[in-house]
Amino acid sequence: MYTTDMYEGMLAETTTLRGHDGDVINAYLARPLGAGPFPGVVLIHHLPGWDEWYREAARRFAHHGYVSISPNLYFRSGHGDPEDVAAMVRAEGGVPDDQAMGDVEGSMKHLRSLPYVNGRVGVIGTCSGGRHTVLAASRIEGFDAAVDCWGGNVVMEKAALTHAQPVAPIDYTGGLSCPLLGLFGEDDDSPTPDQVAMHERELKRHGKSYEFHMYPDAGHGFFYYQRPSYRPEQAMDGWARIFRFFGEHLAASV
Amino acid sequence: MCTMIVERAGISGSGKGVDGWFPVSRVNVSFDHPTHAPLDHALNIDFVNEAQGPGARVAVELSSESGLALAHAIQTALQRAGVTPADAG
Numbered sequence: 001m002y003t004t005d006m007y008e009g010m011l012a013e014t015t016t017l018r019g020h021d022g023d024v025i026n027a028y029l030a031r032p033l034g035a036g037p038f039p040g041v042v043l044i045h046h047l048p049g050w051d052e053w054y055r056e057a058a059r060r061f062a063h064h065g066y067v068s069i070s071p072n073l074y075f076r077s078g079h080g081d082p083e084d085v086a087a088m089v090r091a092e093g094g095v096p097d098d099q100a101m102g103d104v105e106g107s108m109k110h111l112r113s114l115p116y117v118n119g120r121v122g123v124i125g126t127c128s129g130g131r132h133t134v135l136a137a138s139r140i141e142g143f144d145a146a147v148d149c150w151g152g153n154v155v156m157e158k159a160a161l162t163h164a165q166p167v168a169p170i171d172y173t174g175g176l177s178c179p180l181l182g183l184f185g186e187d188d189d190s191p192t193p194d195q196v197a198m199h200e201r202e203l204k205r206h207g208k209s210y211e212f213h214m215y216p217d218a219g220h221g222f223f224y225y226q227r228p229s230y231r232p233e234q235a236m237d238g239w240a241r242i243f244r245f246f247g248e249h250l251a252a253s254v
Numbered sequence: 255m256c257t258m259i260v261e262r263a264g265i266s267g268s269g270k271g272v273d274g275w276f277p278v279s280r281v282n283v284s285f286d287h288p289t290h291a292p293l294d295h296a297l298n299i300d301f302v303n304e305a306q307g308p309g310a311r312v313a314v315e316l317s318s319e320s321g322l323a324l325a326h327a328i329q330t331a332l333q334r335a336g337v338t339p340a341d342a343g
Binding site: 048078079080081083085090094127152160189190191219221228229 | 256257258260262280282284286287289292293294298300302304307308309311313
């Protein structure tokens with residue numbers, strides 16, 4: 001717990017890492033100053049892009065004692081204003097799942113290579129990043145905890161599958177290799193409460209460790225303070241649950 | 255952006271962005287979460303020139319009612335100018 005007589009500092013900067021197919025991509029890394037060791041967290045940004053909210057979230061995790069890294073999943077689409085890059089990716093139907101997983105795995109390995117990381121790494125994402133989080137925790141070995149914040153399209157109709165997103169994340173549930181925390185809003189239409197319930201049934205069927213919370217009077221993106229969707233009470237409770245969950249699963253003594 | 259609803263079309267003309275006018279070669283129309291408009295979902299229209307990079311974009315984010323009004327206004331204006339669907343290249 002932070003007290004007012006403590007020294008506190010952090011380092012936050014752009015860095016690079018090797019992602020899918022060994023490609024070099026950039027990433028934003030934030031960490032507390034000191035030898036640590038600290039737990040690590042990979043932050044998977046949403047479809048609106050590798051934006052300021054994710055930089056802030058990375059620093060928030062560092063403030064809470066985590067080494068956090070947010071890879072730029074849109075690195076290959078060019079550079080400019082994050083909104084313009086995101087619009088380009090949106091027009092392309094999003095990034096291919098395999099490519100995103102390669103970048104997320106590269107980020108996890110990058111964290112594990114750092115001398116001040118305690119050997120335990122979580123993953124979290126919102127919106128499309130929540131979907132990618134479910135995929136990562138199910139397809140990639142090496143995560144110790146995962147947090148899906150309102151990830152849409154975890155449940156997908158066959159007609160919605162594409163070359164870039166060929167398999168619905170729910171179909172990988174058997175491979176989920178770490179505990180999963182899910183935060184959702186009752187008023188969301190992607191994922192709908194019914195889709196969340198379907199995912200939950202699948203997790204139960206496979207005997208997976210999970211914890212889902214469905215917030216009333218909240219829709220999609222209720223953490224985003226800059227949007228009308230912001231719900232302060234639900235968001236603060238959600239953040240508290242995230243830090244409790246990661247605290248439980250990523251501490252060095254686990 | 256979770257609906258992933260997007261329609262693309264090749265176009266020709268010019269758009270005015272932050273750095274002035276540039277030729278537009280494509281329009282991307284999506285119905286998804288907007289960046290700025292205070293809506294859960296919006297009709298997002300991007301006039302772009304992909305060859306000039308992500309910044310070559312003129313963007314609007316409209317309510318669905320506004321999108322319908324825009325579509326109607328476009329059709330009406332073209333109709334008054336004597337342009338018919340048969341004129342599409």
